[in-house]
Amino acid sequence: MxxxxxxxxxxxxxxxxxxxxxxxxxxxxxYRPDQIEALEISNNQTQKVSLNTTYKAMTYNIGYAGLGSKEDFVMDGGSKGRPDSKEVVLDYLEGTLDILSSHESDFYFLQEVDLKARRSFNLNQVRLIEERLGDGFSSSFAYNFKANFVPFPVSFTDYIGHVESGLLTLSTKQVESSKRHQFPGEFSWPLRIANLKRAMMENTYEIENSDKKLIMVNLHMSAYDGDGSLRKAEMAYLKEFMVAQEALGNYVVIGGDFNQTFPEVKDLFLPKQDYYVAYPIEDDYLPSGYSFQIDPIKPTARLLNQPYDKLDENTQYYLIDGFIVSSNITAFSVINLDYDFLYSDHNPVVLNFKLN
Incomplete structure (x- = not known):
């Protein structure tokens, strides 16, 4: 004994x-980033932004090419932690690349792009996207998730592991500067050491014949925020940023995955069961001089509680991707491109706009 x-x-x-x-x-x-960090700009272009010219911007959470129509995810009530094979990821990624190249845009705001991660079989998705779009695009990348090892979520073999992932912004225009803003708030130790560090990327563009700037913001905000404190801190930071840009008279386009539903559609796509709830943004959230630009007809995201089946009553939808623009910008149209969540758990959203 x-x-x-x-x-x-x-x-x-x-x-x-x-x-x-x-x-x-x-x-x-x-990973302990500074509150604001300068980012490297790759292949910077020479053409500047112009007034009274129509531009197209796309925002698309590509789900690291691992969350296509055949996937579920344990955090959403599914069973899997990552795709079954590298071939699956390559297939989703090829479909994503086809979407990007077939909807030529002046600006791309992409989220959940893996630089190197076990969950996407260490494919450098940043490089592959840059190569597909070609030499006519400047690009900058900001971490949103960086950890040497993430043990979560499923088993000894089905786990995330090493992950380097984040925001990728590409444009056909010359970028004056690119910055990563660390959102305030964080999980408590030890959860934070292997968790996301949410951020937004600010790209600044000079405008021909104007002393103002075009500010393009790519963001991916918190989900699974139990008490709502992270969401509140992030939204307060974003609001303060918008107020400061309004005071400068700059042109502002903010696009991305807000992980919240917009006031106009807060009563649509409500959870059918005890599913993840996308918090509704407050009706009076936006400061003076800004408006939401969304397509209120179609959802932009689905829950990964099961592989996608549009006919199944347990398929849960959300409308959490879109844009915010300043009042000196005319938004002509906002369209959710319905790809039936074939390559990601999100669909892309396209904004057509001009600087007045």
Whole structure:
């Protein structure tokens, strides 16, 4: 009996040391970005933005080419932690690339683009997107998720592992500067050491014959925020940013995955069961001089509780992707491109606009 107790104690000590060492390693190597960081601009273009010219912007959460129509995800009530094979990811990615190239845009706001991650079989999606769109685009990348090891979510073999992922903005215009803004708020330790560090990317463009700037913001805001504190902090930061830009008289387009539903459509696509609820943005949230630009007809995202089936009553939809624009911009149209969630759990949204 004593031998059994000794063996148990030894095993327990080894286990404690291993877990302690593992948490220590992740804590020491935790991604700790500055509040604002300058980003590298690749292949910067030479043509500047013009007034009274129509431009097209697309926002698209590509789901790291791992959340297409055949997938579910454990955080949404499914069973899987990552796609079954590299071939599956390549297939979703090829479809995504086809969408980008077939809807030629002046600006692309992409979210959940993996730079290097186990969940997408270490494909450099940033490079592959840049190559497909060609030499006519400047690009900048900002981390939204960076961790050496994420043990979650399913089993010893089905886990996220190493992940480097984030926001990718591409444009046909010359970028004056590109910055990553770290959103305020964070999970408590130890959850934060292997969790997302939500951010927004601010790209600034000079405008011909104007002393004002065009500010293009790509963002991906928090989901699964239990008490709502992260959401509130992020939205307060974004509002303060908009107020500051309005005071400068700049032209502002903000696009991305808000992970919240917009006031105009807060009563649409309501959860059918005990599913994830997209928090409705407050009716009076926007500061003076701004408006939401969304397509209120079709959903932009689906829940990953099961593989996609449009005929199944348990298929849950959301409208959480769209734009905010300043009042000195005319928005001609906003269209949700309905790809039936074939390559991602989101559909792309396209905005046509001009600077007045």
């Amino acid at each position: 004593k031998k059994i107790i000794k063996v148990f104690v030894k095993v327990l000590i080894v286990l404690i040391l291993f877990i302690g060492g593992f948490l220590g390693y992740l804590t020491v190597t935790e």
